[in-house]
Amino acid sequence: MSTFDYDLFVIGGGSGGVRAARIASSDHGAKVAMAEEFRMGGTCVIRGCVPKKLMVFAAGHGAAIDEAAAYGWQVEKGRFDWRAFRTRLDGELRRLESIYTRNAEAAGVTIFHQRATVADPHTVRLADGRLITTRHILVATGGTPFVPEPYADLGAMTSNEIFLMDRLPGSMLVLGGGFIACEMAGILQGLGVAVTLMYRGTQILRGFDSDLQGHVAAALMQQGLNLEVNTDLTALERLPDGRFRASDTQGRVREFDTVLFATGRRPNVDGLGLAEAGVNLGDGGAVIVDDYSQTNIPSIFAVGDVTDRIQLTPVAIREGHAFADTVFGGTPIKPDHTMVASAVFTRPEAGTVGLTEEQARAEGPVEIYMASFNPMQTSFIKAETKALMKLVVCAKTRKVLGCHIVAPGAGELIQLAGVILKMGATKDDFDRTMAVHPTMTEELVLLRKPTRTA
Structure with missing residues (x-):
C-alpha cells in the first residue's frame, strides 16, 4: 500500500499539465491530483493561443470587407465593436475552461483550485496550508510575461491583460519584436488602433529565417503599422490622464493611449519552492530537465514553457504525454524536439x-x-x-x-x-x-x- 496521498501531483492546469494528469490517471491507473491557482486551461486557452487566434479572425474581417468592395461587393464598413467581441470571447473562454476541468475530473484527477508550492521532493503545500504527499511531482506552471525595469510598476499592459481591455485605445505603443509583439501589433492595427511597434534589434522575429522576417515586416508596414527597428525606450512615464509619454533612442518624445510590453516571457517559478527543494534552475529560472523531463531531484519533473525548451503548446502536450507514459506506463519516451513546425x-x-x-x-x-x-x-x-x-x-x-x-x-x-x-x-x-x-x-x-x- 502506498505511503503517499497521491502517485502524482501536478502543479499547473495548462495544456501540458492536464495532458500528463489525464494520461497518468486514465491510461495508467495512477492516483493523480492537480492544483491550478488561476483558471484551468493555462496560458494557451485563457490568455494565449485561443483568444489571440479569435482576435486574428476578428481583425481579418476588416481587411476582408475592403477586399470584398474591391471585388465589386457593395459594402459599408463600420467601426469594430470591441465590447460585443469581448463579451463573446469571455463566454468562449469560460466554456473551454469548464471543458478542461470536466475532462480532467472525468479521467479521475482531483483538482485543487488554489496555488500549490513544493515543500520537499515528495510534498506540496496548498495555499490553504494543507500538506499533501506524493510519489512524483510534475511542475507545469508555464511562463509569465517579462516587463523590464524600471517600467514594471507603471501599469502598462502585457499579453496577459490585452484580452481584458474594457475598450480599444486610439493609439498603442507595442514594445518587442518577437511573435507575440508582431501578432498583437497586427491584430490591434487591424481592429482600428494606431499602432507603433518598437524593437531595439535590427529586424523583427529574431531567430526566424531572414527572408521570412523581411516579408512579415513589409506586410505590417503596408497595412499601416508604424514599425521602428533599431529603436529602444529611454524613458516612459504615466501621465495624470492615464496615457503614457515615451522617449526613445531616436530623440522622439510621443504620447500613447496605452503601452503593451511584449518583451519576452520567463519561466513561472517565483515562489514555487523549487530551489529550496534542491532543483537545479537555469538562466531566467528555467527548470533544468533531462530528455525524459526529469530534474536532478528524481521525484520532480517539469514540462512545457517552465523548462524553456520550446515555448509552444503542442510541445508541452507532447512532453506531458511522454512523461506519463515514461513514469507510469513503463514505456520510456523522449519527446522529439526536432523539426517542430x-x-x-x-x-x-x-x-x-x-x-x-x-x-x-x-x-x-x-x-x-x-x-x-x-x-x-x-x-x-x-x-x-x-x-x-x-x-x-x-x-x-x-x-x-x-x-x-x-x-x-x-x-x-x-x-x-x-x-x-x-x-x-x-x-x-x-x-x-x-x-x-x-x-x-x-x-x-x-x-x-x-x-x-x-
Missing part, C-alpha cells in the same frame, strides 16, 4: 519548420529555392501584399532542411510541410510531385532552379 499569426501568416537559411549555411553548403509573388486573390485587385515560398536544401544530399512560408493560411500549410520534412523528403521528391493549380503552394513543387547557393 510553428506559425506566426500576422496578416498574412508566417509558417516555418526546420532550419533557417542562416542555420543551414553554418552546417554546410546549401541551395535556396524561393518564390516571392502577388497571390491571385490580391493581385486581381492590385493589392501589394506578397506571398513567400522558400525551401532550404542540402546541396550534398538534396534533403529539404527547412520550409518557410508567408501567405494566407500559412499556419495550416506548414503543418503539412512539417510531416513532409519529418519524413526526410528531398528536393527531388518535391520536383516529382504534381502541382495543384491555381494555388499559392504549387510554387513549392515548381521551384526548379536555386535562387542562390552558399
Whole structure:
C-alpha cells in the first residue's frame, strides 16, 4: 500500500499539465491530483493561443470587407465593436475552461483550485496550508510575461491583460519584436488602433529565417503599422490622464493611449519552492530537465514553457504525454524536439519548420529555392501584399532542411510541410510531385532552379 496521498501531483492546469494528469490517471491507473491557482486551461486557452487566434479572425474581417468592395461587393464598413467581441470571447473562454476541468475530473484527477508550492521532493503545500504527499511531482506552471525595469510598476499592459481591455485605445505603443509583439501589433492595427511597434534589434522575429522576417515586416508596414527597428525606450512615464509619454533612442518624445510590453516571457517559478527543494534552475529560472523531463531531484519533473525548451503548446502536450507514459506506463519516451513546425499569426501568416537559411549555411553548403509573388486573390485587385515560398536544401544530399512560408493560411500549410520534412523528403521528391493549380503552394513543387547557393 502506498505511503503517499497521491502517485502524482501536478502543479499547473495548462495544456501540458492536464495532458500528463489525464494520461497518468486514465491510461495508467495512477492516483493523480492537480492544483491550478488561476483558471484551468493555462496560458494557451485563457490568455494565449485561443483568444489571440479569435482576435486574428476578428481583425481579418476588416481587411476582408475592403477586399470584398474591391471585388465589386457593395459594402459599408463600420467601426469594430470591441465590447460585443469581448463579451463573446469571455463566454468562449469560460466554456473551454469548464471543458478542461470536466475532462480532467472525468479521467479521475482531483483538482485543487488554489496555488500549490513544493515543500520537499515528495510534498506540496496548498495555499490553504494543507500538506499533501506524493510519489512524483510534475511542475507545469508555464511562463509569465517579462516587463523590464524600471517600467514594471507603471501599469502598462502585457499579453496577459490585452484580452481584458474594457475598450480599444486610439493609439498603442507595442514594445518587442518577437511573435507575440508582431501578432498583437497586427491584430490591434487591424481592429482600428494606431499602432507603433518598437524593437531595439535590427529586424523583427529574431531567430526566424531572414527572408521570412523581411516579408512579415513589409506586410505590417503596408497595412499601416508604424514599425521602428533599431529603436529602444529611454524613458516612459504615466501621465495624470492615464496615457503614457515615451522617449526613445531616436530623440522622439510621443504620447500613447496605452503601452503593451511584449518583451519576452520567463519561466513561472517565483515562489514555487523549487530551489529550496534542491532543483537545479537555469538562466531566467528555467527548470533544468533531462530528455525524459526529469530534474536532478528524481521525484520532480517539469514540462512545457517552465523548462524553456520550446515555448509552444503542442510541445508541452507532447512532453506531458511522454512523461506519463515514461513514469507510469513503463514505456520510456523522449519527446522529439526536432523539426517542430510553428506559425506566426500576422496578416498574412508566417509558417516555418526546420532550419533557417542562416542555420543551414553554418552546417554546410546549401541551395535556396524561393518564390516571392502577388497571390491571385490580391493581385486581381492590385493589392501589394506578397506571398513567400522558400525551401532550404542540402546541396550534398538534396534533403529539404527547412520550409518557410508567408501567405494566407500559412499556419495550416506548414503543418503539412512539417510531416513532409519529418519524413526526410528531398528536393527531388518535391520536383516529382504534381502541382495543384491555381494555388499559392504549387510554387513549392515548381521551384526548379536555386535562387542562390552558399
